[in-house]
Amino acid sequence: MRSQRFPLGSGTSARRRHNTRLDGSRLHCPRTGNATTDLAAKAAIHVPLTESKGILAHTAPQRELFKRVMMPPRADVKQNFDGRIVTGSNFGDTGDAQPTMELGHQYLAAAARYFPQLRNAKVEYMTLGYRVMPQDEHPIIGRSLKFSNFWVAALHSSMTCAPIVGQLDPGPGGCGPAPTVSRGALSA
Numbered sequence: 001m002r003s004q005r006f007p008l009g010s011g012t013s014a015r016r017r018h019n020t021r022l023d024g025s026r027l028h029c030p031r032t033g034n035a036t037t038d039l040a041a042k043a044a045i046h047v048p049l050t051e052s053k054g055i056l057a058h059t060a061p062q063r064e065l066f067k068r069v070m071m072p073p074r075a076d077v078k079q080n081f082d083g084r085i086v087t088g089s090n091f092g093d094t095g096d097a098q099p100t101m102e103l104g105h106q107y108l109a110a111a112a113r114y115f116p117q118l119r120n121a122k123v124e125y126m127t128l129g130y131r132v133m134p135q136d137e138h139p140i141i142g143r144s145l146k147f148s149n150f151w152v153a154a155l156h157s158s159m160t161c162a163p164i165v166g167q168l169d170p171g172p173g174g175c176g177p178a179p180t181v182s183r184g185a186l187s188a
Helices: 033-041 101-114 158-165
Strands: 002-009 012-020 026-031 053-059 076-079 085-088 123-130 140-143 151-154
Touching (some): 033 151, 085 101
Antiparallel strands (some): 012 026, 053 123, 076 085
């Protein structure tokens, strides 16, 4: 697989992955994140997104502690393959909060209340990200009614659901079966 950047206007860009299907045809899958609204509008599709910022604290690498996302009250915790623990304050918008080390220590302390093995972990760095969040918080997945070869998938859990969402292309030589999701949010 090869990846490249391409401009969307207004100083934003997206990443495009080229996958070759078994029949030898090319499948172009732009990953546009929060620029999905602008790109989809060019295909006459309305994709209403809302801004949703998320702040995460990342620790120095730890021995293996978790194999899945853990979600106790007021925290979410996962462990990356490199051993770093990543924690935040569940999945809500973080508003005007800033990704300071002080906030990172608060996040880690909240997680350590439920997972004592994190008490000695050290925050290494903080990140601020902008989630793809549909306004009604429900996934928007489907094909343009105007362009049959244009598909949109906009959802908060896009990283988690990508293996399934990526199989929803039913076109000739597509990746999988026809979707059984509602296309009601899409319009031509």
